[in-house]
Amino acid sequence: MLRIPCPHCGTRDEVEFHWHGDAHVIRPGPEVSDAEWSDYLFNQNNPKGLHYERWCHTFGCGQWFNVARDTVTHEIHAVYRMGESPPDIDQ
């Protein structure tokens, strides 16, 4: 069971949240090639270790935010708001 510190509501159980994949993905403009567009659309950063990802507190405040989480230990290193830059994490 993950315990996720929502920046708005405090720490809650994982069942209140939804995971939404990679954070900080930037949509390219319409001029890009098919390869670049499909890279944006389908390819994921799927690291073994530190991952910057988006979560939504669906069954709480309904707000989106970012989480820096280790995908092996599941340890949450940082939680930060949408629009903020990813923090540097010493591992």
Next chain:
Amino acid sequence: MKGYSTFSLIRNALGGHRFWKPVWRTPEPKDSYDVVIIGAGGQGLATAYYLARKYGIKNIAVLEKGFIGGGNTGRNTQVTRSNYFWPQSSAFFDHSLKLYETLSLDLNFNVMLSQRGVLNLVHSHHEFEGLRRWANAIRINGVDTDIVTAAEVKEIVPLINMNSRFPVHGGSIQRRGGISRHDAVVWAYARAADAHGVDIIQQCEVMEFAISNGKVTGVETTLGKISANQVSIAVAGHTGVLAGKAGFRVPITSMGLQAMVSEPIKPCLDTMLTSPVIHMYVSQSDRGEIVLGGGADVYTSYAQRGGIPLLEENVAALLELIPAFSRLRLMRQWSGIVDITPDTTPIMGMTPVQNLYISGGWGTGGYKAIPAGGDTMAYTIANDEPHSLITDFGLDRFERGVLIDEGAASGVSH
């Protein structure tokens, strides 16, 4: 390879089982191979076996960072079936099921295939209409499947609770589907591949690829450098990690898929029962354990351990359908890291790197595809072009926009 037979069993039994020999070698890696396959799970070993047997390539190594079948091949729920919606999927997975049907004889190893049927439940009138469409598509694809009424479901599974929170409305059954013993499948391929001269090297992790001018020339491993003309990746949940080392990205999310077994009880469930809506599938193993699974945990993970919320969800779904199981104790629970693609169809064939091949994106359904995956990847490596059954499964389908959106892939909805 010494063949197994009734006679060999009796002879060894009379000898007190003291004279069985190891069934595969433990070789030191050579400096160079024609083909190096990364991952000694079912997919990798089957590929090596068919490469050696059908295409006469003898100088093959299968590198495994852990032990044979210690990844997803030993962590799945042993389901074999081919009831897929899209023609490409049906053709591929039915080829696999047909190979499973003769696998024990072909490999001289009892894989304990039990074609007890795979029964899918539906819980509402509208869902039933969707199921009829699915079943019709499967039949048009030339694969057996039958619609069954609620009364017939009760006949097949007498223990089922028809008036659960989601009452059973009917279902469909693929009678050729069923289960087999997953360890036996991977051991059978390992033994047969070894007998054809394949070096299976365990405790050997690939750290880097050697690539020059866009062409793979070998791998850097924990046991040193190994050069190879061709390299194939068959590492399930770690597909994205290895693709990254080779310098390209794949549309894969790695998640934990858990399963669990109860204490063994007398035979009471002689089909493979699954319900997409309540997210549960269950069967009884030959040892008598009730084997239970559901959806994948809902965030990326490489931890090989399942989360408690999903475990509770799986168990609750089972007990709603079969309340009689409420007094059973869970004996073991585990998780495998599955590599899920956006369209739940595997990624097989060529990669952006020359002479480097990929067999991944198996998601929650790679076990049933072991024979066909091995057979078609062997062709692909031997001919440096995709086998006709997997031309639509290539990594390039995402760029070309021709996905195979196979909702039937997992058997439970994701």
